[in-house]
Amino acid sequence: MKKSELRKKYLGKRKSLTVNEIFQLSNEIFKNFIDYFKHSSGEKIHIFIPIEKFKEINTHIFIDYFLSRNIRVFVPKIVDTKLISVEIFADTKYEINDWQISEPTSNKDSGVLDFHYVVTPLLYADRNGNRVGYGKGFYDGFFETISKETKKIGVNYFNPDENIDDVWENDIPLDYLVTPTEVLSFSGASE
Template sequence: MNKAALRKKYLEKRKSLSQNQIDCLSKKILENFILQFNPIENQKVHIFLPIKKFNEVNTLFFIDYFFSKKIQVYVPKMVEDNLIAIKLNQNTILEKNSWGILEPLGDEDSKISDYDFVITPLLYCDRRGNRVGYGKGFYDNFFAQIASSCKRVGVGFFSPDENITDLYCTDVSLNFLVLPDEVLSFEF
């Protein structure tokens, strides 16, 4: 199935989830992430802040966990057409951008390229690690700028059941997909 059809299908599927379901499934995804990767103090994690109106995985649970374990947290911010990474701490002030996405106030890029994990938003991921996002390519561009050793980890609610048919040469696949009931590895 092509990306546009998958994007429409999985936006609709996510829209049908209640906030209670999203929170419950998000906590299961976090548990699976911890079991799979056992993140430790001083590791560096780049993680998105959830867009509530799109019923994304609630990564605030992840961020709270990371802070409790003294793991360094970085979040994306859009500056012009580029995704930069801002270091987050418990006192960071967040505001909604023009797309309704929470972001830190500052614009200073951390210039980090050696994250241990990049936890990535997605609408769908197939069984080969190819992801469908919102269609702007921001994460593919970001992946091209960071160390290849970074684990690219998608988090989502739905298991893969069909392949993406319209991949581009600039698409960067994930290393892992963490779901509420399993973790898929695409490292061969």
């Protein structure tokens, strides 16, 4: 299936989820993530803040967990059409931007490129780690700048049941996908 068709299909599937389903599925994804990836103090994790109107996975539970274990947390922010990484803390101040997305008030790019993990938003990923996002290309550009050792992890409500037919040469695949029912590794290695 083409990315445009998959984007439309999975936006529709996500739109039909109830608040209770989002809560339950997000918790199942979080549990699978924590069980699979063993975290330690001092790690650096880049993770998105969910866009509630798009019914994204509730990553606040991840962020709270990481911060409570002295894991450094970085979130994306778009500044001048570029995705930067802002480090956040328990007392970080947030604002709602023009797109109604909560983001840190700071525009200071951390400069960190050697993350242990980048937890990536997406609409769909197939069994080869190819992903469909919102079509803006922010994460492909971001992936080109970070350490090659960084694990790129997608989180999704839906299992990868169909292939993406129009993968582009510059698309950067995920290393892992975490769903409510499984964790898939695309590199052939486990954590």
